[in-house]
Amino acid sequence: MSTRAVLEVIALDPEDAVAAQAGGADRLELVTDMAADGLTPSPRTFAGVRAAVDLDLRVMLRLADGFAAGDVDGLVRVAEELRAAGADQFVLGFLGPDGGADLDAVERVAAELDGCRWTFHRAIDRAADRDALRKQLADLPGLDTYLTAGSAAGVDDGLPTLLAEARRRGEPGYAQRLLVGGGLRLDHVPTLRAAGVDGFHIGGAARPGGWDEPVSAAAVAQWRAALDGA
Template sequence: MSKRAVLEVIALGVEDAVAAQAGGADRLELVTDMAADGLTPSAATVAGIRAAVGIDLRVMLRPADGFAAGDPEDVERLVRVAGELREAGADQFVLGFLGADGEPDLAAVERIVGALGGCRWTFHRAIDRAADRDALRKQLADLPGLDTYLTAGAAEGVDEGLPTLLAEAARQGEPGYEQTILVGGGLRLDHVPALRRAGIDAFHIGGSARPHGWDRPVSAEAVAQWRAALDGESA
């Protein structure tokens, strides 16, 4: 029997968080503004969610749409925001920045990670826009706290990225491949069996937890359907 899969659900507020936990989510990714694919939420939102649920929270550090960190002043602003979020109860984060050439923006990532004090964090789907995924993994391998890559295997989503995900799963444990693969981005239930067979045990859903769209809250029933499917694949 393989180990229980981790189910991470995007939450925008307390109502989402409570429903996701009730449905069996293990962890939440906290964001705001999904029209921009998820930006940094307010410290007040994080504090409210932290008070409402007991499961792990990973808080997005992303100031604007796209994968650029901005200029040094923007990076320092994000460092200050990270400090405010930590004071509000955040102890896990999500971030990822690329330069215009598709290479990781190491200066920005290292500056922000240095301000997180060893907190665990996910490098998000910026990896799916990277010029060289393998090189990016090796460049980031020794950053403190990095334990997860959120990826669909391709910018277009899991349908296109599945071969890459399976190939990377086969390399788990190699230098640059020690981190958990958290699959998200166009993920459907019918992708799960092949991913589980490959040893992938972490899954991330957003729209799938909201059958009535992003202007309606997370559905505990939709999350429970995913939980049951993942648990069934674990048996």
């Protein structure tokens, strides 16, 4: 493969971050409250993780469980606070009641990010029309990644969609990196790498002891080796 695959690991705190870096992660997705599938961490948590590692950090902008934006003023405010603390990469994604992108919310938050790079997260897997959503968002500043399993049910179900989208790389709406995550297993890696997918995202897979245990550097290293060897 010509491109080294990016391995992104979910981190909740500095201990996770240090272990993920030791295992060979390229980037962290920083969240809190995985019981709600990951919400915005505090600026203090961000600062602690930033001080602990020199990896790229993407910080979640999400104030409540689900895929509705909710309090957009609040989202803009926390984005401003995190940027003031030094955050320069983010993760977000909001759907309207019709299952399309909530363009008003996404555009308002993206404007606050002022060109910072960001990921549209797995809300795309709940969208009524993935292709339409990608085209709606195609020209938003900073959007460089889609975190997706290809399906709300996970990678097993979404693999055909992921492979089809990988083939469209470079088309309008498909310039962004596919970052595959959500029920991702090591045995999916060879097929995805062969298709040219170069982004992989792990959460539970980095924690053999479950979410109550910290990230395992050894588990991350196993993924690093699999990605580099695929």
